[in-house]
Amino acid sequence: MDKRGLGGMDRRRLLFSGAALGGGAMIAGCTSNKSDASTDDVKAASKAGTDNDKPGKQVTIGFSAPAADHGWMAAITKNAMAQAKQYSDVHFEAVEGTNDVNAQISQVQTLIGKKVDVLVILPFDGKALTSVAQQAMDAGIPVINVDRVFDTPLAYRTWIGGDNFGMGLNAGLYIGRTLKAKGVSSPVIGEIAGIDNLELTKQRSAGFKKGLAKYGFRVGIRQAADFTADSGQQVMSNVLQARSHLDAVWNHDDDQGIGVEAAIKQAGRDEFFMVGGAGSKHAMTEIKADSSVLKATVVYPTNMSAAAIKLARLIAQHKGMGDLVGEDLPSSLTLFSATVTKENVDQYLPGAFS
Amino acid sequence: MSQQTSPPGGSGPLPATGQGSASGSVRQTGPSPGKGSGPAFLGHMGRVRNLGLFVVLVLLCVVGALTSGNFATRQNALVILSSAAVIGVITIGQTFVIIGGGIDLSVGAIVALASVWCTTVATQSYGLGGMIVCALAVGAVVGLINGLIISYGNIVAFIVTIAMMASARGLAERISDRQSQVVTVDSFNSIASTKWLGIPLLVYILAVAVVLGWVLLNRTTFGRRTFAIGGNQEAARLAGLDVRRHTLVLYVLSGLCCGIAAVMLTARTTSGASNLGNLYELDSIAAVIIGGTLLTGGRGSLIGSILGVLVFTTITNIFVLNNLTTDIQQIAKGLIIVAAVLIQRRGRRTAAP
Numbered sequence: 001m002d003k004r005g006l007g008g009m010d011r012r013r014l015l016f017s018g019a020a021l022g023g024g025a026m027i028a029g030c031t032s033n034k035s036d037a038s039t040d041d042v043k044a045a046s047k048a049g050t051d052n053d054k055p056g057k058q059v060t061i062g063f064s065a066p067a068a069d070h071g072w073m074a075a076i077t078k079n080a081m082a083q084a085k086q087y088s089d090v091h092f093e094a095v096e097g098t099n100d101v102n103a104q105i106s107q108v109q110t111l112i113g114k115k116v117d118v119l120v121i122l123p124f125d126g127k128a129l130t131s132v133a134q135q136a137m138d139a140g141i142p143v144i145n146v147d148r149v150f151d152t153p154l155a156y157r158t159w160i161g162g163d164n165f166g167m168g169l170n171a172g173l174y175i176g177r178t179l180k181a182k183g184v185s186s187p188v189i190g191e192i193a194g195i196d197n198l199e200l201t202k203q204r205s206a207g208f209k210k211g212l213a214k215y216g217f218r219v220g221i222r223q224a225a226d227f228t229a230d231s232g233q234q235v236m237s238n239v240l241q242a243r244s245h246l247d248a249v250w251n252h253d254d255d256q257g258i259g260v261e262a263a264i265k266q267a268g269r270d271e272f273f274m275v276g277g278a279g280s281k282h283a284m285t286e287i288k289a290d291s292s293v294l295k296a297t298v299v300y301p302t303n304m305s306a307a308a309i310k311l312a313r314l315i316a317q318h319k320g321m322g323d324l325v326g327e328d329l330p331s332s333l334t335l336f337s338a339t340v341t342k343e344n345v346d347q348y349l350p351g352a353f354s
Numbered sequence: 355m356s357q358q359t360s361p362p363g364g365s366g367p368l369p370a371t372g373q374g375s376a377s378g379s380v381r382q383t384g385p386s387p388g389k390g391s392g393p394a395f396l397g398h399m400g401r402v403r404n405l406g407l408f409v410v411l412v413l414l415c416v417v418g419a420l421t422s423g424n425f426a427t428r429q430n431a432l433v434i435l436s437s438a439a440v441i442g443v444i445t446i447g448q449t450f451v452i453i454g455g456g457i458d459l460s461v462g463a464i465v466a467l468a469s470v471w472c473t474t475v476a477t478q479s480y481g482l483g484g485m486i487v488c489a490l491a492v493g494a495v496v497g498l499i500n501g502l503i504i505s506y507g508n509i510v511a512f513i514v515t516i517a518m519m520a521s522a523r524g525l526a527e528r529i530s531d532r533q534s535q536v537v538t539v540d541s542f543n544s545i546a547s548t549k550w551l552g553i554p555l556l557v558y559i560l561a562v563a564v565v566l567g568w569v570l571l572n573r574t575t576f577g578r579r580t581f582a583i584g585g586n587q588e589a590a591r592l593a594g595l596d597v598r599r600h601t602l603v604l605y606v607l608s609g610l611c612c613g614i615a616a617v618m619l620t621a622r623t624t625s626g627a628s629n630l631g632n633l634y635e636l637d638s639i640a641a642v643i644i645g646g647t648l649l650t651g652g653r654g655s656l657i658g659s660i661l662g663v664l665v666f667t668t669i670t671n672i673f674v675l676n677n678l679t680t681d682i683q684q685i686a687k688g689l690i691i692v693a694a695v696l697i698q699r700r701g702r703r704t705a706a707p
Contacts, residue, residue, distance in 0.1 A: 031529045032476040069629060074532040196680040224680045229534060229623035230630050234437055238674035241430045242422070255534055259623040266547045266622070282536055354533050 052314060052322045053087070059316035060091040061309060062111035064104060065122040065146070067097040070227060071255045072278050075302035075353030076122060076146075083306035090313055101128040108132045112139055117316040120308045122146040130155045142315045144308045148200075153331070157315060160308050160333040162300045164203035165210075167337040168250075171275045171298045172211020174339050175248045178273065178295075180215050187247035188220040190239055190272075192232065192260055194252040196224035204252055204277070220246075225256045232259030237267065246272040254280035254297060261286075264293055279340060281352040288345045296341045302353045304335055404646060406697035407661045410690070414668045422675040430671070432554060436546075438667040439556040440619045441637050442660055446567040447611030448638040449659040453571070454604045455584035455651030456511040460500060460518035461612050461638055465631030467526040468492040468616035473535040473626030482541040489620070490613040496522055497609015501602035519635065526628035534627040537620060545621035556618055563614065568656050580604065584651025641666060644694045665694060 061084060068074035077097060084092035093116055095107040101124050109132060111119060119136050123129035126148040133143050133155035147161035179187045191208060194201045201224070212218055221243055225231035232251070240246075240263065251257045254276045264274070276283045276297035283297045311329055314320070320327050340348045418425035444461050451458045471477065472489040480488075496518065503514045537543055548555040571577040582590045583597050591597045620626050641662035647654025669690055673683045 031471065031474055033474045033529065033531065033535070068532050069527065071533055221677045222679075223674055223677070226632070228629045228632055229625050229627055230440075230619055230632075233623045234670070235674065237433050237437060238671050241424055241427075241433050241671070242675040242677065244424065255627070258534055258536060258625045262543075262546070262622060262624040265624075280534075282534065 052319055055087070055089045056317045056319070058089050058091065059117040059313055060093055060114075061312045061316070062108075062114070062116035062119045062141075063092065063094040063121075063309075064107050064111065064119070065097050065305070066104070066124040067099045069099070071280055071353050072253075072300065072302060073097075076305040079303055080120065080305035080309050083309040087313060089317075090309075092309075099124050101125050104129060105132045108136065112136050112141060116141060118142050118144065118312040120144045120146060120305070120312050122305065123148050123150070126150050142312075144312045144315070146305055146308045158311055158329050158331055158333070160304055160311060161335065162304060163334050163337050164200045164300075165207035166334075167277060167298045167300055168204040168207025168209075169211040170207075170337050170339045171250045171277065171296075172208040173214065174211075174275055174296055174298075174341075175250060176212050176215030176217055179217065179247060184247055187217060188243055188245055189217060190243065190246050190249040191219050191222040192235060192239070192249065192251040192256070193222060193224040194256065195226045201252065208250055225253075225260075227253050227256050229256060229259035229262075232256030233263045234259070236260040236263035240264065240267045240269055248272055249274045249293075250277070251275070252277040254278045254283040257283060257294070261292060261294060269293075279348065279352050281349065281354040284340060284345050284349045284352045287340060287342055288349065290342055296339055299338045299340055299348060301335050301337075301351070303351060307333075307335075403655055404658045404661055407645065407658060407665065407694060410694045410697060411661060411665055411668065414665065414672065414690075418668065418672040418675065421672065424675055425672065428552075430675075432552075432557065434664070434667050434671050435557045435560070436554050436622075437671070438660075438663050439554075439560040440615050440622065441634060441641070441667075442560045442663045443563050443611050443615045443618065444634055445638040445641045445659045445663050446563055446656065447608030449642050449645070449647060449654060449656050450567070450571065450580060451511075451604050451608045452639070452642050452647050452649065453584045453651055453654040454580045454601060455587060456504065456601065456604065457515065457639070457649075458500065458605065458608045459512065459515040459635045459639075460496070460522055461608065462631035462634035463519045463522035463526070464493055464496045464609055464612035465616045465619060465634060466628050467496065467522045467529075468613050469620040469626035469630050470526040470530040470535065470628055471626075472616065473537055473620060474529060475535075478537065478539055481539055485537075485539065485542055486617055489616045490610060493609040493611070493613020493616060494606055495609070497606040497612070498602070500609065501605030504605060505598035505601040523628060530626065530628050532628060534625045536625045543621055543624045545617065546624075556622070559614070559618060563611070564656070564660055571656050576600075576603075581652060584653075586652070637666065638663075640691065644691060662694075665690070 063080055065077055065080070066073055068077045077094070081092065081094065084090050093111060093114065095111065098104050098107070104124055105128070108119065108121060108129070112135060119141055121129065121133060121143055123133075130151040133145065133150050134152070136143050137155060137157070142157035143155065145156035145159040149159055149161065150156055175189060189212065191205065193205055205222070209219065221239055223235050223239055225235040236259065249272055251260045251274060255278070257276045260274070270293055272293060273295045274293045276294055277300065279297050279299035283294060286292050286294045287296060315329060321329055324330070338348065424430060444465065448458055448461060468489040471492045472485040477485055477488050500515055500518055503509055504511050545555060550558065571580065579590070579595055579600055582593070583595060583600055587597055619630060623630065642654070642659045643649060644665065645655060645658030645660070645662035647659060669687055670683070673686070
């Protein structure tokens, strides 16, 4: 093709880089993402019916969580901040989210050094952060452990989190019930899991198995993606090749589900129904519209961080939970994984993460 | 297979490889030939470039066909090719950069940034054309920045692109606020679902990119300069080549490939997100290496890289068809990579003078 000398190359190269620069300048204005006013922050925060919400003693709450690099995790951090803002008596000290356990340990140590009144920690890895959480407890700072549990109860005052086993269980029960109602005798059921070496993925799969077993069904094909849309698309496009007929699919995570659904559409398949996981706004909108194979999703609540902030404030102010009987807060709270279908989606859509 | 044009004469100590050296007697430095049929067979494979990798691919296909009734179908072949399309286009750019003596560790992050930038609400309002132009321009501009810092700032490519890997993904997170941005422009999403004559558009894009890349690398002055600069930068400079400007263009080319790949991936997943393209830099570099390109530059083959990509996607496909667990997949993947490189190198050692 190009057999010309340097001169020809030069001019072309110049033209090309000029075009690239121009294009860059043109699209520089395209980073705006403001379509609708962001009211999510307020929705996640809640006001209780007791007088616990009346301003009390001034408290400082330290907050540490993994990097918000994923829809669910981003919502966790956002909801915690929004809840803290609701209280005039709360000073909120959040440290930069990180997926490096080493960095998170030093951050928690910094918060201990600042002598915060109470700590809210969602550890990247519960085991790795156990000892530093225990240091905090030993220093007299109560720790609220969110979701990923520490190794020993010595490391936290109260644990609040989701129910991964229950999430899988409810997905399995929904799929079993629906297939039974349809009269399918030996269904082919697929499972698209999340990152396979995480404890939560194992628990979700165990629950799913249990739920299906109640109806005498079992998983026909199980493959793991890694919580991203491109991995979901890649895995699902191959799974659809592996099984020319499917009856139902459970996909662990709605963010990777965007890719899973794209693969299904691209393959032109619609003989089965799908259940999602986590409960994203996108998934719930699709369930509501009833326009795709996605018929339900099992929620893994993101408002648990907001609840954790409320608990932390109550602990620091030495108050009990208004709606429970007793002077002290419970030591553990497992949140329910609701199954969201077309029938009840309106109830959950406002709290969904995007 | 591809017949390699030999690099420009006298511009560096670049041994001609492949068929060029296969005329008449092949000098052997390794174990002497003819002793046992195994090594001799492997020796023959080295004479035709990439035959080793091709054999690996054929073996994989045989395994696939034997273990799964769903493997040897036209539809499954198209799924494998569509899966290979995105990483394939990235690998083309990566091959140019590595042959030119550099490395681009930022490809995955560029894909993420381009996918996020072209799917913002503002960009989507420009429709199909605006989104494509945006993705390509973001890719090219990021590549330009990489290239400028590497060639005119005199910083090692490894460091510059690893820095870009961090900041491009960071910028992608900032723009998207770490949320998945669903594409609502249907014509854009149809890039992934459109088929002509039963073959997905994505496969055509890959095919066109491979043909253009191959011609550019093997049939133009630009390609010969790339080999020369990668082989011996100093010799190339003394021979009168503008090494800096050429290196700059290589990174722009790689960035542009990432922009194209971002369009394909975004259409495939119908969304842009800052976590797209995770670890694509490793996938593309691995494909380039098992494809027989020297990591130090100066020698390599585009067809080899593409075969490398196909080996990877075929392995994944066979694993899923047989419903194997992730741990077994990873062990086997590692073993197959090592086996492929051994077969490739065995062949080359016997063929090289």
